[in-house]
Amino acid sequence: MIRNKMRxxxxxxxxxxxxxxxxxxxxxxxxxxxKSILDTVREQSLAANEQMLKQVGEVIDTKFLEMANIxxxxxxxxxxxxxxxxxxxxxxxxxxxMNYRLSNTFLHEVFLYDREREYLYSSVSTYSLEVFNDVYKxxxxxxxxxxxxxxxSIKPVLRKAELINxxxxxTYLRPIPVSAYKPNGTAIYLxxxxxFRDLLEPVLLYKGNEAFIIDKEGEIxxxxxxxxxxxxxxxxxxxxxxxxxxxxxxxxxxxxxxISYVQSxxxxxIYAVATPEKELFKSVNEIKYxxxxxxxxxxxxxxxxxxxSMRFNYSPVRxxxxxxxxIWGEIRDENGFKKIENxxxxxxxxxxxNVLNAPYVRQHLLLCLLQGRITxxxxxxxxxxxxxxxxxxxxxxxxxxxxxGMLQTGMNDxxxxxxxELKGYQVFELQTEAELTLIxxxxxxxxxxxxxxxxxxxxxxxxxxxxxxxxGTAYSELSQLTNSYxxxxxxLHHKFIFGSGKVICFSELDPRFSRKSxxxxxxxxxxxxxxxxxxxxxxxxxxxxxxxxxxxxxxxxFQAKSNCIEVxxxxxxxLRQRYSHINYSNSHMFPDVxxxxxxxxxxxxxxxxVDVCRMACEIIQSGGIHLDRISGTDRIKAYIQExxxxxxxxxxxxxxxxxxxxxxxxxxxxxxxxxxxxxxxKELRITKAKELLKxxxxxxxxxxxxxxxxxxxxxxxxxKQKLQMTPVExxxxxxxxxxxxxxx
Numbered sequence: 001m002i003r004n005k006m007r008x009x010x011x012x013x014x015x016x017x018x019x020x021x022x023x024x025x026x027x028x029x030x031x032x033x034x035k036s037i038l039d040t041v042r043e044q045s046l047a048a049n050e051q052m053l054k055q056v057g058e059v060i061d062t063k064f065l066e067m068a069n070i071x072x073x074x075x076x077x078x079x080x081x082x083x084x085x086x087x088x089x090x091x092x093x094x095x096x097x098m099n100y101r102l103s104n105t106f107l108h109e110v111f112l113y114d115r116e117r118e119y120l121y122s123s124v125s126t127y128s129l130e131v132f133n134d135v136y137k138x139x140x141x142x143x144x145x146x147x148x149x150x151x152x153s154i155k156p157v158l159r160k161a162e163l164i165n166x167x168x169x170x171t172y173l174r175p176i177p178v179s180a181y182k183p184n185g186t187a188i189y190l191x192x193x194x195x196f197r198d199l200l201e202p203v204l205l206y207k208g209n210e211a212f213i214i215d216k217e218g219e220i221x222x223x224x225x226x227x228x229x230x231x232x233x234x235x236x237x238x239x240x241x242x243x244x245x246x247x248x249x250x251x252x253x254x255x256x257x258x259i260s261y262v263q264s265x266x267x268x269x270i271y272a273v274a275t276p277e278k279e280l281f282k283s284v285n286e287i288k289y290x291x292x293x294x295x296x297x298x299x300x301x302x303x304x305x306x307x308x309s310m311r312f313n314y315s316p317v318r319x320x321x322x323x324x325x326x327i328w329g330e331i332r333d334e335n336g337f338k339k340i341e342n343x344x345x346x347x348x349x350x351x352x353x354n355v356l357n358a359p360y361v362r363q364h365l366l367l368c369l370l371q372g373r374i375t376x377x378x379x380x381x382x383x384x385x386x387x388x389x390x391x392x393x394x395x396x397x398x399x400x401x402x403x404x405g406m407l408q409t410g411m412n413d414x415x416x417x418x419x420x421e422l423k424g425y426q427v428f429e430l431q432t433e434a435e436l437t438l439i440x441x442x443x444x445x446x447x448x449x450x451x452x453x454x455x456x457x458x459x460x461x462x463x464x465x466x467x468x469x470x471x472g473t474a475y476s477e478l479s480q481l482t483n484s485y486x487x488x489x490x491x492l493h494h495k496f497i498f499g500s501g502k503v504i505c506f507s508e509l510d511p512r513f514s515r516k517s518x519x520x521x522x523x524x525x526x527x528x529x530x531x532x533x534x535x536x537x538x539x540x541x542x543x544x545x546x547x548x549x550x551x552x553x554x555x556x557x558f559q560a561k562s563n564c565i566e567v568x569x570x571x572x573x574x575l576r577q578r579y580s581h582i583n584y585s586n587s588h589m590f591p592d593v594x595x596x597x598x599x600x601x602x603x604x605x606x607x608x609x610v611d612v613c614r615m616a617c618e619i620i621q622s623g624g625i626h627l628d629r630i631s632g633t634d635r636i637k638a639y640i641q642e643x644x645x646x647x648x649x650x651x652x653x654x655x656x657x658x659x660x661x662x663x664x665x666x667x668x669x670x671x672x673x674x675x676x677x678x679x680x681x682k683e684l685r686i687t688k689a690k691e692l693l694k695x696x697x698x699x700x701x702x703x704x705x706x707x708x709x710x711x712x713x714x715x716x717x718x719x720k721q722k723l724q725m726t727p728v729e730x731x732x733x734x735x736x737x738x739x740x741x742x743x744x
Contacts, residue, residue, distance in 0.1 A: 370481055
């Protein structure tokens with residue numbers, strides 16, 4: 001007792017379980033999305049940094065290439081010659097030839113060093129090594145080391161940034177002549193470190209960014225950074241080929257740093273940029289905070305929505321309990337599940353009673369299928385779910401079995417059917433007069449002739465009678481099963497030609513039977529137009545012409561049957577759609593396809609077609625129905641009046657909603673009004689726009705939306721085409737006339 005009292009209500013138990021179900025995928029989705037964003041940001045950052053570093057590298061490579069060209073010029077230019085520069089008069093007259101700074105602002109100064117005389121020449125002056133050292137005071141490069149490097153270097157030398165006279169410079173040396181075994185001079189380039197830092201500035205996108213230029217030996221030449229430079233272990237990783245343009249490490253502050261880098265193929269320099277991950281993912285952290293709030297909001301809102309839905313609309317258990325109490329006529333003092341258990345027990349008893357009626361329901365549904373009352377699998381499966389009927393195959397065909405004596409139904413459990421089903425076929429049985437009709441489903445395109453022959457032989461042996469089977473064509477649309485039945489019956493009647501005791505397929509008959517020599521579609525549509533307008537005399541005249549054409553142009557009885565049944569079906573479908581509120585007791589409301597298929601006279605079938613049309617005319621002429629009838633054109637106008645402000649309005653959707661074809665509504669509207677449907681829509685919209693322009697101060701944009709247009713310029717063009725003025729001009733014109741009238 002205490003346990004039952006403490007137990008949560010059923011809907012609360014469901015609420016908690018559904019909330020958990022909502023939480024788990026939402027949480028997993030959030031984690032996956034967050035990780036995806038992190039990876040995307042890291043990849044985009046890597047790509048952006050790599051691209052900018054490549055651009056910086058290309059600029060610096062170009063400058064070093066220019067310095068190499070200058071060294072070549074110093075080696076080959078006859079105006080710049082160490083032997084001639086030793087003549088001071090010549091040097092001072094030609095020193096302008098060394099003013100390479102004019103064409104390359106990258107350089108601060110260019111010197112030519114004569115190794116033999118230990119003299120330096122520039123565009124400004126000449127220097128001995130001692131004077132040069134006094135003028136350009138290297139803080140960490142003594143004069144003896146300078147002399148030794150200038151005299152002995154046989155390949156380019158690049159010194160990292162160092163102080164000269166209190167300002168940081170990078171010194172670059174190239175022996176000349178270029179590629180000489182024993183150079184006689186050295187080109188010296190002085191470059192301000194700030195020039196390199198300015199080139200690195202574009203890659204510093206984030207707060208705390210640091211940029212470095214590292215030579216092939218792993219020494220940092222220069223960079224834009226504060227605090228400690230990169231550790232040797234990190235530089236070693238950058239120089240190795242094991243990493244793919246990205247290294248992540250901890251800096252001296254313990255922060256995770258993401259390093260992107262590229263290496264120049266020309267100079268071998270590594271250009272690297274280091275970004276703290278907290279700055280790199282700063283925007284992501286903001287998104288994470290918003291996502292967390294959104295996640296909590298979704299969970300709360302989802303839980304509340306589940307609660308409301310279960311409490312008021314989607315609480316099936318509670319509604320079952322209420323239904324049980326309503327059926328019992330009392331509220332019993334029982335647990336909710338106990339009530340459901342009792343209800344299921346009662347339902348089981350009802351099910352046992354319904355089992356007795358199931359065969360009759362099955363026969364009824366299958367007959368509806370042949371009559372065309374059920375035209376799709378969804379409708380059939382829904383109706384047949386209560387008696388175990390369901391269609392799941394790709395296509396279906398009809399086989400009509402006839403024996404010398406009466407065949408009995410109830411053979412669904414027959415071993416012959418089970419063999420067909422084991423081979424993947426689906427079999428439904430229907431008793432029709434002296435025949436047994438099978439509706440067989442298959443997933444292949446070819447008919448199972450061999451299997452049907454086996455069934456025919458087994459039935460012949462079991463019944464000790466001559467058994468003949470007529471087989472129709474397989475169709476993927478259930479609405480075509482009527483044709484398949486007629487084809488099967490036609491094939492069966494050919495036993496008088498081919499002989500009894502066989503399986504006769506309609507597809508094996510003379511091709512003239514399957515070839516449609518006369519198409520009744522257009523004539524049938526004309527007939528329906530007359531019926532819809534209530535022109536019964538014209539309808540009867542049209543059906544008379546139609547049956548004459550069927551009789552004269554049909555090459556066979558089968559073709560006549562098919563055409564007549566097509567006309568009859570169209571008339572009955574028209575009546576069911578247009579007058580669905582009428583309760584029809586007339587047996588003609590659904591075609592007796594079984595009887596039609598067995599007609600052996602064209603005249604009798606044509607008379608039946610005329611009778612069905614006459615019956616339709618009588619229904620139309622009856623007082624109650626005629627007063628309720630709305631003509632097709634009036635229905636179209638009423639539909640347009642209701643939906644003209646919908647910018648999605650089109651003839652296709654209109655025809656579908658009204659139950660007409662597009663060609664039908666277009667033709668009858670044009671015949672009755674002289675205008676097309678869309679011209680009428682356009683006229684109605686412009687009329688409504690004129691009214692709103694007169695009576696409101698709404699802007700044209702809003703008026704355009706209210707009358708069903710999306711494109712303002714398109715509406716203005718149509719309005720001006722109609723009234724020879726724009727909407728604004730029309731509004732001003734109306735106001736002016738109104739004020740003038742009030743003045744008088």
